């Protein structure tokens with residue numbers, strides 16, 4: 423709650439309005455009871471002047487009370503929307519600002535759940551329960567004072583059961599918080615599964631995994647439903663108990679109050695005012711457990727949101743260096759790195775000079791993509807030294823460093839928008855000429871032209887309406903539009919058919935002319951012309967040289983090359 427208060431948006435006018443409306447509600451509620459009292463007594467005593475005066479006051483009071491309540495609804499709605507908006511915005515910004523190694527460990531479904539289910543619970547609490555949780559006890563307090571003024575003996579006897587009401591609220595309300603958290607966790611698991619099913623729907627269908635997924639999802643739905651039912655049961659017990667108890671003061675008031683009225687110690691007007699105000703004392707208090715339950719549940723949701731918001735951002739410090747004069751674009755010295763406890767790269771050293779094409783080859787899992795992640799600053803817990811553009815990567819501002827580098831990864835991601843937007847989003851004010859030039863070099867212009875709306879054709883989610891080769895060529899065009907000083911290409915031609923591979927290969931050949939690049943090669947035929955080839959094995963560079971030199975060595979590279987060459991001849995590749 424403290425954290426929520428510390429993040430309250432600056433809406434002074436609305437806080438003031440809410441406060442004034444609350445004070446107004448308290449005053450006009452008491453005024454109504456007082457008017458009612460005098461009105462009834464005047465009518466019984468046939469005091470016409472006083473009757474009409476208080477009838478007028480009663481009507482006016484009702485109008486002001488209605489205005490106060492509508493002011494409350496407006497201000498509370500505005501404040502709650504502003505808080506929800508702030509949390510949603512900060513949550514989304516946080517996801518964008520987190521370091522890659524933290525994102526790797528999170529499930530996207532869980533993060534989605536925090537920004538949807540949990541946030542909705544907080545929003546509902548703010549909209550419906552938060553104000554009542556503050557205003558109802560105050561209303562009860564002023565009513566209590568007025569009741570004491572009307573008849574203190576009757577008041578004390580009538581509300582003798584209230585301590586029971588409070589202790590019930592406290593004890594029965596405790597488990598609600600635990601059940602709410604479990605239900606929110608379960609909702610998050612369901613979100614994760616939905617995300618997994620939708621993300622891998624083609625695999626699910628191709629491997630007939632529908633039943634497996636359905637069962638997994640059904641179990642989670644069932645668990646979540648059971649948690650929800652448990653929660654409802656706890657709330658039902660709590661509420662029935664408290665509502666039941668809240669009737670007791672009325673039984674006492676009607677009995678004892680009626681007796682006092684008959685005896686003449688209490689006027690009928692006072693009795694009516696008493697009952698009216700007792701209503702404001704007991705029923706709001708009876709509703710408190712429900713507001714309290716909602717408070718507990720929303721605090722659990724809020725805790726999950728704050729778990730995300732409190733994660734540390736990727737560092738934003740560092741400098742922006744001029745890279746134009748750098749002659750060595752990458753220099754790695756004694757680099758050792760592992761993700762968790764397993765070591766992936768061991769004491770690696772290499773350099774990439776301006777204008778060079780350096781290829782990384784090695785078996786799957788040897789650490790090639792990991793090197794790219796380290797050169798772009800995604801992971802920082804390495805040993806050794808990485809110089810980018812002749813400056814230690816740790817002194818670079820990561821955004822600035824990345825603005826000099828373009829990466830084409832194996833898994834090409836396209837946004838569900840037009841081809842034009844997908845390509846030009848990486849450069850401000852790209853011209854049409856630049857766009858077409860990049861697409862032409864990437865061997866993509868011809869197929870883009872044939873699309874129904876050319877560059878303005880909309881790409882389906884994850885680029886599903888394009889082949890693997892077409893997506894890669896679009897990704898290469900996007901990388902080129904950035905006009906990077908260093909290109910990191912994780913080419914994935916091994917997954918393409920021969921025709922697509924030839925088209926992507928042509929794109930790569932075009933791209934590599936005159937640029938500085940590091941290429942992860944899965945098909946060794948793609949890097950025959952590379953200036954240098956680094957051969958990785960189990961996180962070590964075991965061979966280094968150009969294609970010819972490495973073949974002559976008859977070592978690891980020679981074996982890898984012939985294995986691929988022979989298997990392709992046999993039609994396996």
Ligand SMILES: Nc1ncnc2c1ncn2[C@@H]1O[C@H](COP(=O)(O)OP(=O)(O)OP(=O)(O)O)[C@@H](O)[C@H]1O
Pocket residue numbers: 526761762766784785786787788789790791792793
């Ligand atoms: N985010 C991660 N968390 C934990 N381990 C990881 C992570 N990413 C990769 N690894 C592990 O690090 C090792 C090297 O992975 P990497 O992706 O760098 O290999 P690679 O040579 O690029 O493989 P491939 O050629 O198949 O793409 C592998 O054992 C892999 O399981």
